[in-house]
Amino acid sequence: MLQEKFRGYKLPFALTIVVSGQYEDDVDNAEEIVYTGQGGNDLLGNKHQIADQVMKRGNLALKVRHLETDICAASVDNLALKNNMDQGIPVRVVRGHDCVNSYTSKVYTYDGLYKVNNYWAEKGVAGFTVFKYRLKRLPGQDSLRSKQVNFVRARGSKVHAELPGLVCKDICNGLENICIPATNVIDKPPVAPEGLKYINSIIVEKDVNIPPNAPGCRCKGNCTNPLTCSCAQLNGGDFPYVSKDGGRLIEAKAVVFECGPNCGCGPGCVNRSSQRGMKHRLEVFRTDYKGWGVRSWDFIPSGAPVCEYIGVLRKTDEVDSLLGNEYIFEIDCWHTMHGIGSREKRMCDVTIPNGDAESGFSKLSESEPEFCIDAASHGNVTRYINHSCEPNLFVQCVLSSHHDVRLARIVLFAADNIPPLQELSYDYGYELDSVVGLDGKIKQLACHCGAVGCRKRLY
Numbered sequence: 001m002l003q004e005k006f007r008g009y010k011l012p013f014a015l016t017i018v019v020s021g022q023y024e025d026d027v028d029n030a031e032e033i034v035y036t037g038q039g040g041n042d043l044l045g046n047k048h049q050i051a052d053q054v055m056k057r058g059n060l061a062l063k064v065r066h067l068e069t070d071i072c073a074a075s076v077d078n079l080a081l082k083n084n085m086d087q088g089i090p091v092r093v094v095r096g097h098d099c100v101n102s103y104t105s106k107v108y109t110y111d112g113l114y115k116v117n118n119y120w121a122e123k124g125v126a127g128f129t130v131f132k133y134r135l136k137r138l139p140g141q142d143s144l145r146s147k148q149v150n151f152v153r154a155r156g157s158k159v160h161a162e163l164p165g166l167v168c169k170d171i172c173n174g175l176e177n178i179c180i181p182a183t184n185v186i187d188k189p190p191v192a193p194e195g196l197k198y199i200n201s202i203i204v205e206k207d208v209n210i211p212p213n214a215p216g217c218r219c220k221g222n223c224t225n226p227l228t229c230s231c232a233q234l235n236g237g238d239f240p241y242v243s244k245d246g247g248r249l250i251e252a253k254a255v256v257f258e259c260g261p262n263c264g265c266g267p268g269c270v271n272r273s274s275q276r277g278m279k280h281r282l283e284v285f286r287t288d289y290k291g292w293g294v295r296s297w298d299f300i301p302s303g304a305p306v307c308e309y310i311g312v313l314r315k316t317d318e319v320d321s322l323l324g325n326e327y328i329f330e331i332d333c334w335h336t337m338h339g340i341g342s343r344e345k346r347m348c349d350v351t352i353p354n355g356d357a358e359s360g361f362s363k364l365s366e367s368e369p370e371f372c373i374d375a376a377s378h379g380n381v382t383r384y385i386n387h388s389c390e391p392n393l394f395v396q397c398v399l400s401s402h403h404d405v406r407l408a409r410i411v412l413f414a415a416d417n418i419p420p421l422q423e424l425s426y427d428y429g430y431e432l433d434s435v436v437g438l439d440g441k442i443k444q445l446a447c448h449c450g451a452v453g454c455r456k457r458l459y
């Protein structure tokens with residue numbers, strides 16, 4: 001029947017493609033897709049390209065040609081999509097979405113017919129030749145089913161209602177991209193987190209002067225050429241991120257210079273990866289011995305930005321009762337760069353604009369950090385993240401508007417691939433016996449991180 005229907009057409013051509021993140025070079029903007037052709041992928045599910053692709057009929061050709069309803073094919077042979085384009089045959093698009101509630105970890109949606117507009121060959125992110133096809137959704141179709149999946153995911157209402165110990169549906173009151181529920185199966189009766197006014201951007205105290213925005217790069221659209229992008233030059237001559245999964249930091253650095261308000265590039269630029277808000281579904285939960293903690297429902301790939309430490313930006317010496325405040329984050333970027341205290345020095349391959357009068361570098365000394373972020377009364381979800389001696393997040397100073405390291409943004413990144421529901425943690429970095437009480441006595445706090453290599457004390 002099918003062969004009869006397509007008599008006279010040049011074979012093979014594709015009836016259905018599945019866009020499910022199998023290829024590291026795919027770009028999916030809902031109505032428009034840049035789809036990566038078949039071949040050269042290691043097919044281990046880690047999306048790595050390991051060889052050049054060629055324009056030929058692939059081994060999935062028959063399957064794709066004959067099975068009109070087949071949604072199992074992970075990719076389509078390169079010749080087939082070219083034939084679709086040449087003959088003006090639209091292709092059905094099925095999208096795979098990660099879903100923790102599905103035993104396959106995926107749900108699939110049929111998202112309608114797309115036209116293959118053009119194709120080309122280029123070097124992919126792994127350096128091998130890949131074929132790319134630009135697909136545009138045909139007008140006049142029902143709205144995307146994927147949107148329903150994302151809507152349910154964003155609201156999470158149905159799932160949240162079933163959460164054991166749910167004490168708050170959304171601690172951020174809609175201020176983040178995704179709601180953040182809080183659960184408590186420890187206390188009887190269960191209590192909700194309280195005493196926090198949720199904010200999603202830093203509040204600056206009156207006596208803290210934020211320097212003017214630094215001059216930006218002159219790139220257009222997205223920054224792609226590290227040789228001509230002045231921001232890449234500040235990062236040691238290359239971009240600190242790869243574009244996979246919306247931007248992943250390649251390695252922890254002394255400081256990351258991101259593109260900012262005066263740059264010519266747009267919001268989708270890879271060098272703005274930590275500026276796009278929260279994208280993993282986080283939950284605040286009551287722990288056994290550490291008060292509240294945070295975990296993610298989503299897999300978080302290594303190097304992904306997870307959240308920024310948000311609170312009130314203050315001068316450290318003006319914070320009342322620093323000792324009793326568990327939510328102070330001292331901005332010690334400069335101290336980390338120089339390995340001061342117990343801080344582990346990081347690779348300093350960045351170009352610090354030294355002696356810049358505005359940045360106040362000359363005023364820096366080896367004393368304690370001049371500024372801090374106080375999340376005691378105003379803050380975001382990051383203030384609930386606990387310490388671990390073997391953490392899965394790391395602290396990264398990021399400069400994305402001015403270039404004053406004393407006032408850098410504090411962003412937490414995944415130190416490893418983090419499976420869903422694992423508690424998120426970072427190393428608070430206290431030096432043992434460094435905390436002294438008002439009575440002059442050294443204070444100690446037992447650590448309950450549970451890591452094999454636990455140091456047994458936070459401080």
Ligand SMILES: C[S@@+](CC[C@H](N)C(=O)[O-])C[C@H]1O[C@@H](n2cnc3c(N)ncnc32)[C@H](O)[C@@H]1O
Binds near residue numbers: 384388447
């Ligand atoms: C920034 S807060 C973290 C959120 C806190 N658990 C809460 O309930 O709001 C830091 C405080 O959490 C507790 N904490 C964090 N990590 C801990 C750990 N590994 N062991 C014991 N207590 C911890 C300590 O009381 C610490 O002063």
